Amino acid sequence: MATFKKHIHAMSAYKPPLDGRDPASHLLLDFNERTLPVSEAVTQALVEYIHAGRLQMYPAYADVETVIAEYCGVKAEQVMITNGSDQGIDLIIRASCSPGDEAIIPSPSFAMYHQCAKVENLTVIEPTYTLSEGFPLAGILKAITSKTRIICVANPNNPCGTGVSREAIAQILAAAPHATLLIDECYFEYSGLTVCDWVEQYSNLVITRTFSKTWGLPSLRLGFVVSCRENIQALLNVRGPYDINQLAIVAIRAALKNPAYTHDYVAEVMQKAKPALEQFLTCHHITFWPSSANYIWCFPPNPKALNEALAAAGILVRPKPNAQGEIGLRVTIGTVAQTERAMAVFKQHLGV
Ligand SMILES: Cc1ncc(COP(=O)(O)O)c(C=O)c1O
Incomplete structure (x- = not known):
């Protein structure tokens, strides 16, 4: 059964x-x-770690959030590392929504938003990107109701590459203070588009980033969430203590030394x-x-x-x-x- x-x-x-x-x-x-x-420095750091006889130990991340926060221009308490940004997306949706709530996920977009929303049994509303208009700002604003709990926006979007302006993001934040606005900045280093500097100002803003794309380490699975301190504290209550593997941390520390x-x-x-x-x-x-x-x-x-x-x-x-x-x-x-x-x-x- x-x-x-x-x-x-x-x-x-x-x-x-x-x-x-x-x-x-x-x-x-x-x-x-x-x-x-x-880079060779990243490979070398991994090889050295493997030969250092520490694989039998559970991972310990020490101050890696401080290093990442410095890179993003935020405070360490505003950063939480995740097992790829996929895990960040999952945790944010789980922490924000209950069955029957509404999720606004403009379409087409990255498949994980939909997948995580469906696991939580959410009703998904999908305003569509168009070649002529690009980002469906009006459609999103129109779709916001009292039941909206999550709005997922990839900036830039996958597969269409559409970038979203800070003005459009500000409008959504203001129109849906009762919902989490997830801004996925997976491709940030390519686009230069970010709202990381707004996390103190907007408590409903949660950003995901990753070391999978520009940094070339998708196999090791390291992403991170940037949000206000209270949100990060809450997400840490959901994430497991060892969800990120130690090799990912070793690689990222080496990579960030040579941006x-x-x-x-x-x-x-x-x-x-x-x-x-x-x-x-x-x-x-x-x-x-x-x-x-x-x-x-x-x-x-x-x-x-x-x-x-x-x-x-x-x-x-x-x-x-x-x-x-x-x-x-x-x-x-x-x-x-x-x-x-x-x-x-x-x-x-x-x-x-
Ligand atoms: C928009 C977007 N977000 C997130 C991801 C997943 O990234 P990660 O490897 O960090 O889980 C992808 C991967 O293609 C993506 O295109």
Whole structure:
């Protein structure tokens, strides 16, 4: 006899297409990851830790929040580390909502918001992003009711890359003081968009960030939440004491000692490779969503064939349908050379 909650059985799992992803044989432009390995200093710190004979101990994080807080320009008491930002999203939704409450999750967006909302048996309202208007601010403001408990906004959004202005965020905070506004700044280092400086001012503002993307460490799973002290104290009551593994902490400490390694990569992606791809798409009349992140969601003719041609050339991208069911390809932007490699396949496909 099934003893789990009925609505949990009725859900479907979030299963990203991870099969066959091998950086030795493929250029991975399908998960918005960093396309170059981490620095030698990070690898060395991990190797040294493994050889230091401490793997049998439970993790201890000491003052890592202080280091992260310094990086973000907030206080240590306003930071909580999590097992990837996925865990932060889950904890924030669990701490904010009860079954039957309403969640506003603009669509399309990152799948975890929906998944976590469904686990809590929330009613999900989905205002839609559009190519012409971008972020559905009016739709969100209109959807706010007395039952709204969580509003999830990725800034910039995935898959469309849409950035959200501080003015729009301020309007939502003011319109829904009774709801948590989750601002997911997963791609912050690419976009430069943040409201971390507002956490003291707005008690309903909770931000998630990660070391998975720009910092290149998704395999180790380290994210963090930034919010006012009271919210962080409450979230610590929900998170387990050992949810983050020690190797993640070792790697992040080493990475943060040399931020230039990350910032140089970001500069190449955002200032060179991305404008080149945008120019190429514009020049060949391929529709794409304006993006503030390290990926572009574009709608070439015959996307299925192009996706296959890219795969045959050893390049993986991510097909994603829009609200009308048209398939677009979300292409992660890497270095200039990697982006040129992808554009060469585009050119062949277009016959130009
Ligand atoms: C918008 C957004 N938020 C969060 C995540 C998950 O990040 P993490 O690896 O920190 O769990 C992703 C991953 O693709 C994402 O696109």
